[in-house]
């Protein structure tokens with residue numbers, strides 16, 4: 001320890017300075033000497049010391065000034081004042097100002113050694129203490145951050161529950177309301193209205209089922225139960241299957257669907273079922289938010305040999321820039337869009353986003369109100385996507 005202990009000794013009596021520094025060096029300390037106060041100040045400023053031993057009565061600068069400067073640069077520096085009997089009062093003052101101890105002239109080396117040892121021990125304890133406090137403060141900060149994150153998660157969960165209850169209640173209320181009218185012996189409704197009400201019940205029940213299935217999907221993803229299960233499959237064949245599934249739905253609005261697969265893509269290595277789900281969600285949105293006889297296109301191409309980009313493009317109602325910020329959130333339906341309410345669960349895009357993320361990919365939208373939307377997702381391919 002003493003080998004890294006830097007001691008600065010300052011005294012205007014050359015003989016005292018010499019004796020002191022020689023004795024301290026013998027004790028194993030690294031000693032620097034200063035013949036006057038100014039020199040001592042300059043040396044302290046250059047390099048902080050563990051211990052400063054200063055004569056309290058230097059001709060140019062008082063020992064108290066040295067004490068102040070040393071403490072300012074390093075509050076843990078132990079300053080030991082050397083004093084004659086005549087200056088004991090000043091030395092006591094120095095202790096009050098932060099000096100570690102004072103020692104009377106002529107200096108008894110064994111006494112000085114004990115003082116230095118005690119000062120160094122105290123210094124170590126102080127440093128350890130400070131490090132402990134700092135690490136405690138750091139742990140506290142980390143704990144606070146974790147707490148804040150936890151609060152945010154819990155708030156997000158509560159928001160989700162509130163929105164989910166609201167979304168479930170709407171179709172349920174409709175089912176209850178219309179079935180009550182149908183069951184009421186007092187109501188005298190004609191056959192056409194009867195069928196209309198039954199249709200409302202049917203649509204609401206299907207919507208409810210879709211909602212519950214989506215929530216189950218989402219909670220499966222959230223809990224980590226939905227795993228990434230890649231396999232090699234033909235993208236064109238998969239897209240053809242998607243087309244066959246969605247064509248009856250598109251036919252209800254006279255919409256067309258074109259698919260285009262870029263060169264070099266045949267079999268790819270990805271999770272087929274999840275990719276199918278992503279396409280179904282995006283195409284069913286394109287269908288919902290595009291007018292009758294609108295055009296929907298699916299384009300897939302290799303951005304790089306290992307990065308697949310797929311876009312679902314429509315010429316529908318489009319999405320405003322501020323709505324684009326929240327549509328990927330759960331229940332992020334756009335209240336202002338005419339087709340938004342009552343048609344979807346508001347979970348399609350958040351599910352698609354998570355499925356893309358399960359692949360290690362990204363999803364984004366480029367859209368202009370009145371001119372349509374392009375939803376694109378990128379997926380890194382584990383194996384070369386070429387033929």
Ligand code: ADP
Pocket residue numbers: 285286288289290314316317318319327328332333334335337340343344345346347348349350373
């Ligand atoms: P929803 O079940 O309502 O379709 P989504 O999460 O799939 O829920 O979509 C969220 C919202 O994003 C929709 O309600 C709609 O306002 C908007 N949106 C999604 N896709 C499109 C699109 N192709 N064109 C216009 N708006 C869209």
